[in-house]
Amino acid sequence: MNSEQVIDQFRTTGALLEGHFQLSSGLHSTVYLQCALVLQFPDRAEAFGRAIAEAYRDAGIQLVASPAIGGIVIGHEVARALGARFVWTERESGEMTLRRGFTIAPEEKTLVVEDVITTGGSTRETIEALKRAGANVVAAASIIDRSGGSADVGVPRTTLASLKVLSVDPSECDACKLGDAAVKPGSRKAAP
Numbered sequence: 001m002n003s004e005q006v007i008d009q010f011r012t013t014g015a016l017l018e019g020h021f022q023l024s025s026g027l028h029s030t031v032y033l034q035c036a037l038v039l040q041f042p043d044r045a046e047a048f049g050r051a052i053a054e055a056y057r058d059a060g061i062q063l064v065a066s067p068a069i070g071g072i073v074i075g076h077e078v079a080r081a082l083g084a085r086f087v088w089t090e091r092e093s094g095e096m097t098l099r100r101g102f103t104i105a106p107e108e109k110t111l112v113v114e115d116v117i118t119t120g121g122s123t124r125e126t127i128e129a130l131k132r133a134g135a136n137v138v139a140a141a142s143i144i145d146r147s148g149g150s151a152d153v154g155v156p157r158t159t160l161a162s163l164k165v166l167s168v169d170p171s172e173c174d175a176c177k178l179g180d181a182a183v184k185p186g187s188r189k190a191a192p
């Protein structure tokens, strides 16, 4: 599956919208990405999982781990394709941790999988949580990299598709300057 085919599936399912959006951060962007809208189709999630797994076929991955909630569906599919175990991390009092009785074998060869990498923050936090539990994290992967390749997570990283998405303060937004009202994704109404 090449990068264009990946993006195409996002467009088809409404997971990638182009226009003028107000993000939950308050910033404005010309692109809105909602991975859950493509991953709601198990056959598409499975195909992405297989495509990510392809790069790690001979890497001896024993464990795939993902940050909840966004990474769970795709991480599970990658684990299935690799015949590996799957666990997730989640925040507890703000800190990314392994819960639910999940344990890691010493030096267990681990791949961290995310749906979207933006700054790499949650992937880095997941890697740290796994290392604290004794894992050997060898790589990280995502369906979409919206950092344009610049996010550094401290281990080698692959992605199925790359998008350079700029978010700007409304005072610097070109579309706003043209008098266009920003849309809040998930709603059909224009932002106030």
Ligand SMILES: [Zn+2]
Residues within 6 Å of the ligand: 020, 028, 029, 170, 173, 174, 175, 176, 177, 182
């Ligand atoms: Zn704007």
